[in-house]
Amino acid sequence: MGERESTSSASPAVGRALDILLHLAGRSGPVQAAALARELGIPRSSAYHILTVLVDRGFVTYLPKEQAYGLGVASFEIGSAYLRHEPLERLAHPILRSASARLGQTVHLGIVHGAETVYLLKERPPTGRSGQADPALVTDVGVRLPAHLTANGRAVLAHSSPAQLRALFPRQASLITRTGKGPRSLAELIDLLATDRERGWSEEVELVSEGFRSLGVAAFDHNERPVAALSSTWQRHYSRHSPDEVREVLEQAANRLTAAMSGRRPTPGTRLSARRTSPQGGSASRGGSAAPR
Numbered sequence: 001m002g003e004r005e006s007t008s009s010a011s012p013a014v015g016r017a018l019d020i021l022l023h024l025a026g027r028s029g030p031v032q033a034a035a036l037a038r039e040l041g042i043p044r045s046s047a048y049h050i051l052t053v054l055v056d057r058g059f060v061t062y063l064p065k066e067q068a069y070g071l072g073v074a075s076f077e078i079g080s081a082y083l084r085h086e087p088l089e090r091l092a093h094p095i096l097r098s099a100s101a102r103l104g105q106t107v108h109l110g111i112v113h114g115a116e117t118v119y120l121l122k123e124r125p126p127t128g129r130s131g132q133a134d135p136a137l138v139t140d141v142g143v144r145l146p147a148h149l150t151a152n153g154r155a156v157l158a159h160s161s162p163a164q165l166r167a168l169f170p171r172q173a174s175l176i177t178r179t180g181k182g183p184r185s186l187a188e189l190i191d192l193l194a195t196d197r198e199r200g201w202s203e204e205v206e207l208v209s210e211g212f213r214s215l216g217v218a219a220f221d222h223n224e225r226p227v228a229a230l231s232s233t234w235q236r237h238y239s240r241h242s243p244d245e246v247r248e249v250l251e252q253a254a255n256r257l258t259a260a261m262s263g264r265r266p267t268p269g270t271r272l273s274a275r276r277t278s279p280q281g282g283s284a285s286r287g288g289s290a291a292p293r
Helices: 002-025 033-040 044-056 073-084 087-103 151-157 162-168 186-199 243-260
Strands: 060-063 068-071 107-113 116-123 144-146 202-205 212-220 226-235
Touching (some): 002 044, 002 068, 033 044, 044 060, 087 116, 107 151, 151 212, 151 226, 212 243
Antiparallel strands (some): 060 068, 107 116, 107 226, 202 212, 212 226
């Protein structure tokens, strides 16, 4: 009887802890305990107690300067573990296979982990469908590339908040390039991402590898957050399709993946909020250095 009572009394605390984590995940910055308690309808003393436990376990971080709380490393690791267990890949694989067959060129699934694009899947067209030999792309499964250079990464970053972008790309730092092309500063990147967000897709031309071009389109979860992106890379001066045709196929594929995840695309023109942030984790290893995205 005592064990049952203990379990029952602990249940509200567990629920409130989860509510706190979800609330922090949906905010653009740290939140003070009093505001958390008020917004979630939790007694202030209970909120402080639960936050203390979450901080001790690494799920929440306390920021003394702001006297507020944000998500901790353990919460990020939970998100990373979700991706490592392959539900996203299982949903995406047949969609990528169909898109690759339609285009006759390689299609990728990627996520943003920190400031890098991490490739989870790479689907080549069936033998004989491409009118060219498959180019030597650097984008094998597990490869990481600077997210601000790839069409795949920018399709996700376009829906990140300015605060997230400032955290990922320090204002004073000069952004790296691979070919001498691409945004050199955070201000330039924000301008590019604003354009990408407005039109709903991203493009890069010879930012990752000379002679190659890529298009990327994001897929979204039920909170309109970008979970991943689908992209395709081809030789700039050789293509079976126009960029508009590639974009159309990728948009259809991304919409299918969004629907498979019970997600929703953001309404065009709506104000960007912290609920539409990305950078999710995933395990990956560094790969070679031939060509794109």
